[in-house]
Structure formats: structure tokens, C-alpha cells
Amino acid sequence: MFFHKYKYGLLQTIRNKELVFWALGFTIILGTLFYAAFGNVYEKDEVFEAIPVAVVENVQDDGFTQLLSELSQGEDKxxxxxxxxxxxxxxLLENGDVEAIITVDESITLSINSTSDNISVSIVGSIVNEYNTKSALFEEIAKTNPEKLPQATEAMNVNIDNVLEEHKLTDAPMNPYTDYFYNLIAMGIMFGSTFGMTIAINSQGNLSAIAARKCVSPAKKSVSAIADILAAVTIVFACSAITILYVKYVLGVELGDRLGMYILTALCGSVMSVSLGYAVGSIGSMGEKAKGAILLTVTLLGGFLSGLMSHGMRQIVEANVPFINKVNPAAILTDAFFSLTVYPHYDRYIRSIIGMAVITVICTVAGIIMTRRKKYASL
Amino acid sequence: MSNAVVKIENLVKRYNELIALDHFSLEIEEGEIFGLLGPNGSGKTTTINCLLSLLSYDKGTVELFGTKMAPDNYEVKKNIGIVMQNVAVFEELTVYENIDYFCGLYVSDKEQRAKLVEEAIGFVGLEEFKKFYPKKLSGGLLRRLNIACGIAHKPKLIIFDEPTVAVDPQSRNKILEGIVKLNEQGATVIYTSHYMEEVEQICTRIAIMDKGKCRAIGTNSELKKLIRNTETISIEVVKPSDEDMKEIASLPHAYEAVYEDSKLVVRYSGGKHNLIRLMQLLSEKQYDMGRVYSEIPTLNDVFLEITGTALRDSE
Known part of the structure; x- marks a missing residue:
């Protein structure tokens, strides 16, 4: 029964040209347009554009001044x-002319605001933190073991190149335009929620004749729902994987060396997205149009707040209402891609994956509970 | 009745102030083709939906095959086939795949299912359209596909909810013949319609529904015996005088004489040779007569007398 339903779920979904277009065709077309729109910029110097920073020197710190001087010189400054x-x-910060303010006092501090670019802030923050940590260490060694200062210097091999290397966050290129592409991939995955809603509509006897026929059959709704959800996930995942491969290999956008993790994230996102649509489609006794409107609102608003339509929106939400980013499926998915692109470690990425898993479980269980063994007040 | 496949007792269904089913009771025996006849909005589809546990109801009980019907009564559901009023098939699946899909909800064995699907396709005459998608089928063929999806698993109880709405006469006849054939193969059939001719043609017993109530129940002839009218004679003739009309109405067994649509219409309750007597009288009075019709009562007459409105008028 399960595989029978899964097989036909796959056929129905893959032959639903409208849905497949939004999940695959649209994202590929949009991705190509993105590439055509800023492809030249992408290939040239925008990738290495220097981060604008304001420096306020309240005290003299020769070491830090030298460091800044080294980092702000040359072609690849x-x-x-x-x-x-x-x-x-x-x-300057308020107007967006600079991404951060470095204040040189007894220690070096960094000031940012909600509109600061996440990647830029991460880079500058890492430079400042590293300098503070190392200068505190030298100070400590100078106080306690001044004779070992030369060895310590040598051991740490403090030179500008090394500082630069250590502050590199990941092997992925620090390209702000990569954001647009993983946002695009995330948007395609979020379209999968429509597949989920179609499954829910086709399992409620008060919403469609097909559902009524299914409700009369001895097939258990939970089994049917899981088979249909898995079939839809398969298609949404395939669409997103194709999009990722297209972006990476056809358009040549560098997504870093974690392609496998990108694909895994797409899989988790597909499961979450279809489940979300299934849960929204299962709510209450509203008609198909009303549920469609709710889902559209949830996905579009979620997408907007997560920066799928407006670059930097997620950072603004994070600064003002961080809770929204923790429950907004689109933001969680985008954040997973962002974490893979920016951070060398997986802490933040794992948090995102856990967030997706929680939303998936809640949505699927809620959807099944809302639809199973149900008699309707009206048809 | 001993072999009741369906037993409904005192079913009440309300939609706010509207009472869709008003203490509706019914028993259907194994092997019957049972007709639910009534105008649109009389409660036929509501009855079917309550019967199938799709709709909740306010009062009453529904038993199928001797057990209480509930959404999770999977054992009973295995024996039911439903042909909905609206075509319920997937646009993305071909004719064969649609039938296989719905049959697969009941039958898991692949080989057995393949055989059943082929039989269903043959039964509704869609052999040439196996690989067609529903949107390529005409209205009549689509209805046949709808039927095949509901009967492929060979259910013991098949419910047809107005299966011939918007169907051409040729397809309608095929559908009606098919229903009789299914019944001959052992299925109990519930057939809802507002076309009295269809119900009269195929049903072994009929319930007349109006405003959520069962107004009468019985075989075709039993229902007709419930009413006074046994014969209606219509004659094309110039309008008789009032005096002559009174005389016509006082003929033996006549209980009503009216002049409508350029015809004299006389209704009788029993008796023989009514036509001869009426024509003799009109000849004596030197009326020139045109065409003459003598009709036995239809279910519409039964409906008219029981509910006070004609079946077609109340739609």
C-alpha cells in the first residue's frame, strides 16, 4: 500500500507541470537572470571589495595601527x-557608509548596527578579536616571563599574512553575491510547501471529490499522508539538487567545497517545506482558496523576513526580533546555507538543521492529527 | 428485514437552522438496487455522505454490514465502492493509472489488481483509452472512468450518487446497463438521482425523499398504489363548456377534469374502459378530437401527490 501510494504520489507530483515549474524552472530562470545581471561584477573586483570601516583612535596603539595599515594597502586590500x-x-555607520566602527581605547572595540553586512562584520570582528587576544597574551607574558617574549613572538609568528590567513572563515569565497544564489535555492525549496498543501487538500473529504473517495477507502490516512509527503519531498529535493548543480556547474557560481552539505541542507529543507504546506493545508475547515492564501502569506512573508527578496533583511530581523528568525522556516533554511558558506565549524549549521527537524515533526504530526479519522460538518 | 446491508435509523443532520435530514430511516437488503429519488436539496447526497461517515450528523445511527459505520471502520470500508456526483480522478494520471491507484487503496496484490483493473476497463468500455489523460476524454468517457475507479475492487456495496448528470443519452444508457450488470454479479447498489425515469428503469425499491424526509418507500408498483391516480387521459380538443366539464368530471372513476395546454386532461382512480367512455361523451357533444393519450401514473405523479409539487418543478 505504502509503495503503491508513493509511486503514484511521485507520478502525480512530477506531472504537475505548474508546481514543478515554480520549484525548478522558475528558480533556474531566475538564477540565470541573476547571473546575467551581475555576472560581470561577480567575476571582477566585487569579490574582493574592501570593507569600509571607520577608525576612531582615542589612544595610540602602534601595533594595531600597523596592522590596519597593512590590511588597507595593496590591490587585494x-x-x-x-x-x-x-x-x-x-x-557614517548610520548612513551605511561604513560597515563597522573600530574604536581604539585601552582595548580595541567594534561597533556595528543592524544593517551591517554579516560577512563583513564577521571578518572585521575576527581581526579585532584576534588582535585583542594576542595583545593581551603578550602583555601577560611581558609581565610574568619577559625573557620568553622573543620565543612567544616567534611561536605565534605574528605577521600580517598569518593574521589574514587565520581570519579566513571558510574555504568558500567571501562573495556577497553568493547570498543571492543560496537565497534563490532556498526560495525554490520553500515552493515545495505548495506540494504539501496539495497533499493535504487531497486528503480532506470536505475539500475535494478525490479526497472524499480516498476517505471512503480502507487506506489509513496517516500511511497515505506519509507516502504522499515522501513522494513530494523526493521531487522537491530533486528540483533543489538540480538547481544547486546548475548554479555551481553551469553558472559557475562558487558555493565552496561543501557541495554535499549543500545537498543535505536542500534535503532537510525539502522535508520541512512540504511538511509546512501539509500542516497549513490541514488547518480547520476553511476552503482550498483560504488555505492557499494562508500558505502564500506564510511563505512570502517568511521569505521576505529571511532576506529571500531583500538582501540584509534577516540581519535586521535578527537585530530587532531575533525570535522570528528562530521560528521562520525560510530564515532557518537560509541560515543553514549561510552557515555553510561562512563558518568553518558546524555549530550554527547544526542549530539550523535541528530547527528544521523540529518544524518538520511538528507540522507532520499536527497535519496528520488534524485530518485523520475525521467526519466533516459539511461537504 | 434480515439481510440488511444498510440500516439507517432516525438520522438527523442540521446545517445551522436548516434541517437537511429529518429523522430519516432506511433499510436496504443485500442484492437490491435501491433508488433514492428526490429533487436537488432533498437530502440524497447528505444521506450518502452520512452513510459513508464523511459527514458528521446530529442524531441517529448508521450501520453497514451489521456494524456501526465510523471513519476508522476499515473492514466495512473494504466492501464499499463509491461513484461520486463530481468526477473524482487525478488529472496527472492516465485512465489505467487512475483505476490502478484507486483499486490499490483496496487491493495490495499487484497481479490481482492488474486483473481487476483490466476487468474494470473492459466493463466501462475504455479499452481504447487506457493511456489517455482525463482531460483528453469526453464528458461521457470521463463519467465511465469515474465509475471504473469506484468499482474496480469489486465491492459488495456500490453507491452511485447521480452518476448520469450531464451525460449524453448513449453514455447514460451504458451506465444504467452497467449498474444492472453489477447488481447481477452480486453487488448491492444504492442509486441516487432526480431523474425518475432512471430510477423507475433500474431500481428494485425506491425511497422518495423530500426536504430531508423519507416520504414513501417501496417498489415501483407499490409506490404507484399509494396514490389515487391510476390513469390520466389527455385529448386535444377545443375547450369544453363549463357544463360539459362538470359532466366529464362526473364520469365513473374520474376524480379530476381540467383543460390545460389545449388539452382536456382527465384523471381516474381505478376502473376500466375509461377512454372509451370519455370519447363517447365527447362525440355525443360533437367535439372534434385530435391526438389522444392514455398514461399510467409515473413516479412524478407519485411525487406530486405525496409532496404536493411535481418532481421537476421542485428542482
Whole structure:
């Protein structure tokens, strides 16, 4: 029974041209348009654009001044410095002219605001933290074991190149335009929620004649639902995997060396997305149109808040209402891709995957409970 | 009745203020083709939906095959086939795949299912359209596919809910012949319709429904015996005088004489040779007569007399 339903679930889904277009065709077309729109920029110097930073020096720190000087020179300079006073620096940050303010006091501090670019802030933050950590260490060694200072210096091999290397977050390229592509992949996956809703509609006897026929049969709704969900997940996942491969190999967008993890994330996202649609489609006794409108609102609003339509929106939400990013499926999915692209470790990525798993379980169980063994008040 | 496949007792279904089923009771025996006849909105489909546990109801009990019907009564569901009023097939699946899909909800053995699907396709005459998608089928063929999806698993109880709505006469006849054939093969059939001719043609027993109530139940001839009318004679003639009309109405066994649509219509309750007597009288009065019709009562007459409105008028 399960495989019978799964097989026909696959056939129905793959032959639903409209849904497949939105999940695959649309994302591929949009991805190609993205590439055509900023392909040149992508290939040239935008990738290595220096991060604009305001520097407020309240005290003299020769070491740090030298470090900044090294980082802001040459063709592949990392920082574009603007030495100024505190007031002007705050204005520059507010206007978005700089991504962060580095204040040199007894220790070096970093100020950002909600619109600061996440990647830029991560890079500058890492430089500042590293400098603070190492200068504190040298200070400690100078106080307690001054004779070992030369060995310590040698051991740490403090030079600018090394600092630069250590601050590299991941092997993936630090390209702001990569954001657009993984946002696009995430958007395609979120379209999968429509597949989930179709499954829910076709399992409620008050919403479609097909569902009524299924309800009259001895097939258990939970078994049917799981088979249909898995079939839809298979198609959504296949669409997203094709999109990822297209973006990476056809368009040549560098997604880093974690392709397998990207694909895994797409799988988790597909499961979550279909489950979400299934749960929304199972709510209450509303008609198909009303449920469709709710799902559209949930996915579009979620997509907007997660930055799928507006770059940087997720950071704004994170700064002001972080809870939304923790429950918004689109934001969790985007964050998983972001974590893979930016961070060398998996802590944040695992949090995102757990978030997706929780949403999947809640949505699937809620959907099944809402639809099983049900008599309807009206048909 | 001993072999009741369906037993409904005192079923009440309300939609807010509207009472869709009003203490509706019914028993259907094994092997019957049972007709539920009534105008649109009389409660036929509501009865079917309550019967199948699709709809909740306010009061009453529903038993199928001797056990209480419930959404999780899977054993009973195995024996039911439903042909919905609306065509319920997947647009993305071919004729064969649609039948196989729905048959697969009942029969898990692949070989057995393949045989059943082929039989169903042959039964509804869709052999040439196996690989067609539903949108390529005409209305009549689509209805046949709808039927095949409901009967492929060879259920013991088959419910046809207005299966001939918007179907051409040729397909309608095929469908009706098919239903009789299924019944001959052992299936008990419930057939709902507002076409009295169909119900009259195939049903062994009929329940007349109106405003959620069962107004009468019985075989075709039993129902007709419930009413006063046994014969209606219509004659094309110029309008008789009032005095002559009174005389016509007082003929033996006549209980009503009216003039409508350029015809004299006289209704009788029993008696023989009514036509001869009426024509003799009109000849004596020197009325020139045109065409003459003598009709035995139809279910519409039964419906008219029981409910006060004609079946077609109330749709």
C-alpha cells in the first residue's frame, strides 16, 4: 500500500507541470537572470571589495595601527579605512557608509548596527578579536616571563599574512553575491510547501471529490499522508539538487567545497517545506482558496523576513526580533546555507538543521492529527 | 428485514437552522438496487455522505454490514465502492493509472489488481483509452472512468450518487446497463438521482425523499398504489363548456377534469374502459378530437401527490 501510494504520489507530483515549474524552472530562470545581471561584477573586483570601516583612535596603539595599515594597502586590500572622530564615525555607520566602527581605547572595540553586512562584520570582528587576544597574551607574558617574549613572538609568528590567513572563515569565497544564489535555492525549496498543501487538500473529504473517495477507502490516512509527503519531498529535493548543480556547474557560481552539505541542507529543507504546506493545508475547515492564501502569506512573508527578496533583511530581523528568525522556516533554511558558506565549524549549521527537524515533526504530526479519522460538518 | 446491508435509523443532520435530514430511516437488503429519488436539496447526497461517515450528523445511527459505520471502520470500508456526483480522478494520471491507484487503496496484490483493473476497463468500455489523460476524454468517457475507479475492487456495496448528470443519452444508457450488470454479479447498489425515469428503469425499491424526509418507500408498483391516480387521459380538443366539464368530471372513476395546454386532461382512480367512455361523451357533444393519450401514473405523479409539487418543478 505504502509503495503503491508513493509511486503514484511521485507520478502525480512530477506531472504537475505548474508546481514543478515554480520549484525548478522558475528558480533556474531566475538564477540565470541573476547571473546575467551581475555576472560581470561577480567575476571582477566585487569579490574582493574592501570593507569600509571607520577608525576612531582615542589612544595610540602602534601595533594595531600597523596592522590596519597593512590590511588597507595593496590591490587585494581587505579594509577601506576612514580615520575620524566618534561622532562622525557614528554618522557614517548610520548612513551605511561604513560597515563597522573600530574604536581604539585601552582595548580595541567594534561597533556595528543592524544593517551591517554579516560577512563583513564577521571578518572585521575576527581581526579585532584576534588582535585583542594576542595583545593581551603578550602583555601577560611581558609581565610574568619577559625573557620568553622573543620565543612567544616567534611561536605565534605574528605577521600580517598569518593574521589574514587565520581570519579566513571558510574555504568558500567571501562573495556577497553568493547570498543571492543560496537565497534563490532556498526560495525554490520553500515552493515545495505548495506540494504539501496539495497533499493535504487531497486528503480532506470536505475539500475535494478525490479526497472524499480516498476517505471512503480502507487506506489509513496517516500511511497515505506519509507516502504522499515522501513522494513530494523526493521531487522537491530533486528540483533543489538540480538547481544547486546548475548554479555551481553551469553558472559557475562558487558555493565552496561543501557541495554535499549543500545537498543535505536542500534535503532537510525539502522535508520541512512540504511538511509546512501539509500542516497549513490541514488547518480547520476553511476552503482550498483560504488555505492557499494562508500558505502564500506564510511563505512570502517568511521569505521576505529571511532576506529571500531583500538582501540584509534577516540581519535586521535578527537585530530587532531575533525570535522570528528562530521560528521562520525560510530564515532557518537560509541560515543553514549561510552557515555553510561562512563558518568553518558546524555549530550554527547544526542549530539550523535541528530547527528544521523540529518544524518538520511538528507540522507532520499536527497535519496528520488534524485530518485523520475525521467526519466533516459539511461537504 | 434480515439481510440488511444498510440500516439507517432516525438520522438527523442540521446545517445551522436548516434541517437537511429529518429523522430519516432506511433499510436496504443485500442484492437490491435501491433508488433514492428526490429533487436537488432533498437530502440524497447528505444521506450518502452520512452513510459513508464523511459527514458528521446530529442524531441517529448508521450501520453497514451489521456494524456501526465510523471513519476508522476499515473492514466495512473494504466492501464499499463509491461513484461520486463530481468526477473524482487525478488529472496527472492516465485512465489505467487512475483505476490502478484507486483499486490499490483496496487491493495490495499487484497481479490481482492488474486483473481487476483490466476487468474494470473492459466493463466501462475504455479499452481504447487506457493511456489517455482525463482531460483528453469526453464528458461521457470521463463519467465511465469515474465509475471504473469506484468499482474496480469489486465491492459488495456500490453507491452511485447521480452518476448520469450531464451525460449524453448513449453514455447514460451504458451506465444504467452497467449498474444492472453489477447488481447481477452480486453487488448491492444504492442509486441516487432526480431523474425518475432512471430510477423507475433500474431500481428494485425506491425511497422518495423530500426536504430531508423519507416520504414513501417501496417498489415501483407499490409506490404507484399509494396514490389515487391510476390513469390520466389527455385529448386535444377545443375547450369544453363549463357544463360539459362538470359532466366529464362526473364520469365513473374520474376524480379530476381540467383543460390545460389545449388539452382536456382527465384523471381516474381505478376502473376500466375509461377512454372509451370519455370519447363517447365527447362525440355525443360533437367535439372534434385530435391526438389522444392514455398514461399510467409515473413516479412524478407519485411525487406530486405525496409532496404536493411535481418532481421537476421542485428542482
Amino acid at each position: 581587505m579594509l577601506a579605512l576612514n580615520n575620524t572622530d566618534k561622532e562622525k564615525a557614528e554618522k
